[in-house]
Amino acid sequence: MHRLGGAGLAALQRQQESLKSFDALSNQLSNAHVDNLHAQLDQFRNALTRFATHHRADIRSDPRFRHAFQQMCASIGVDPLAGPRRGGWWEEALGLGDWQSELGVQIVDVCVSTRDRNGGLIELSELVRLVSRLRGLEGGAITEEDVVRSIQALKPLGTGYEVLDFGDGGRKMVRSVPKELNEDQMVVLAIAAEQNGRVDEDFLVRRNAWTEERAKAVLSNMLLRDGTCWLDEQDGPNGMGRAYWVPAAMQWDD
Amino acid sequence: MNLSTYKTASGFLLPSIHSAPPFFTQQPNTATQAGFTEQWTRLLLAYARHRRLFTLRLEDAEVPGGEWDEVLRNPRINRRLMPNHLAHVLDVMVSKDLAVYEPAKQMRAVLLYWRSPDEWADVLHEWATNTGQLNTILTFYEISDPPVPSALSGIPESLLRGAIAVLAKSGRAQLISISDGDGVRFFPPRTK
Known part of the structure; x- marks a missing residue:
């Protein structure tokens, strides 16, 4: 019978010897692997840093370039806009965290300063327009995508900023008050968006097959509790009707 | 229909909010109304300065044909500032020293302080x-x-x-x- 390494005490010792050298060899190999990986990572990091520093100005000022850059980063699983905490060296290389925070502050500024006019609901394109005006020309152009990203970055602050998508591929609204909008309110907002801001009870009843009470309830909540719509008591041909207007869905020219 | 500014016959530029129908209704939500009152205040004082008008009466909102028609009415959307809404705005203006009831002891006419x-x-x-x-x-x-x-x-x-x-x-x-x-x-x- 042939046992591993033969029989007897000498064989046992021989076996232990060879195990030991296998161990050493494996250590050596994995060290080489790790070193190799480190080197590759360094190379990757350097290349990215070089790319980032080289194109920093473009990334910050050109929305199309920024979009392409973000797509690239997303596909390799890095988030350049994660902010100082998560971004680390990446963030330092780019300085995009600052850019993102600045945009966030400007978004909050616009949302808060228009709140008494719209009750904390603003159309996304209107928000982009007002933020752009606030940034001036030197700030560089920004897109809806940038604003949506910034709003997502605001989420951990628990401020209740949220992008509402009506799913019709068209309008999006940004809510800046920490109130949940229920389903009925979303329906009213979507209809208001179609009607240049105007809704009335009859229309809601007919369109959604709601009861009168249901239409009344959602409108009165929006009007009295949330301040997200305005009352008009001079509606209709006789000037005596009641209609409701959602300022976030109205088209302002100024 | 976009809400836009409008140049009146007297050359005054009305803000876009003036073409929004609900702007003429007194709002039941106090925060909303506070915003409206502020905008009305600014608008009335600017118009008074533009036309050098010193007095504003509730009557100006009640009866058409006065010198305040361009602001208190918007015939393009068929809206007018209701007298009780105007009374509320005037009351706030007086409390902010932007107007005084003139003569005193009544609340139907004010002297506007577009200059203090x-x-x-x-x-x-x-x-x-x-x-x-x-x-x-x-x-x-x-x-x-x-x-x-x-x-x-x-x-x-x-x-x-x-x-x-x-x-x-x-x-x-x-x-x-x-x-x-x-x-x-x-x-x-x-x-x-």
Whole structure:
């Protein structure tokens, strides 16, 4: 019978010897692997840093370039806009965290300063327009995508900023008050968006097959509790009707 | 339908909110109404300054055809500021010293302070200085209806008295009784 390494005490010792050298060899190999990986990572990091520093100005000022850059980063699983905490060296290389925070502050500024006019609901394109005006020309152009990203970055602050998508591929609204909008309110907002801001009870009843009470309830909540719509008591041909207007869905020219 | 600014026949540029139908209704939500009141206040004072109007009455909102029609009404959307809404706005303006009930003890008419009494005092003193009328006695009529139109043309007497009182406090004017009413004498500012 042939046992591993033969029989007897000498064989046992021989076996232990060879195990030991296998161990050493494996250590050596994995060290080489790790070193190799480190080197590759360094190379990757350097290349990215070089790319980032080289194109920093473009990334910050050109929305199309920024979009392409973000797509690239997303596909390799890095988030350049994660902010100082998560971004680390990446963030330092780019300085995009600052850019993102600045945009966030400007978004909050616009949302808060228009709140008494719209009750904390603003159309996304209107928000982009007002933020752009606030940034001036030197700030560089920004897109809806940038604003949506910034709003997502605001989420951990628990401020209740949220992008509402009506799913019709068209309008999006940004809510800046920490109130949940229920389903009925979303329906009213979507209809208001179609009607240049105007809704009335009859229309809601007919369109959604709601009861009168249901239409009344959602409108009165929006009007009295949330301040997200305005009352008009001079509606209709006789000037005596009641209609409701959602300022976030109205088209302002100024 | 976009909400846009509108240039009136008198050349005043109405803000886009003026073409929003609900702007003319008094809002049941107090926060919303506070915003509306602020915008109405700004609009009324700007228009008063533009047209040099000093008085605003609830009647202006009740009956069409007055000099306030361009602001209190929007025929393009068939809306008008309701008198009770105007009363509310005036009440807030008075509480913020942007207007006073004139005459006192009623709430249907106000004198608008598109310039505060302090600002009127400066305008008045500057006018007297620039027209070389320091140290001479002027009647109120000579100030409010000067031969050459001035920044003070048409100024109501109560506003004028207020401005003179401000100047009297700093020794820049003195109220004088003359045969047919009151007059005023202006002094150069005291050098310190």
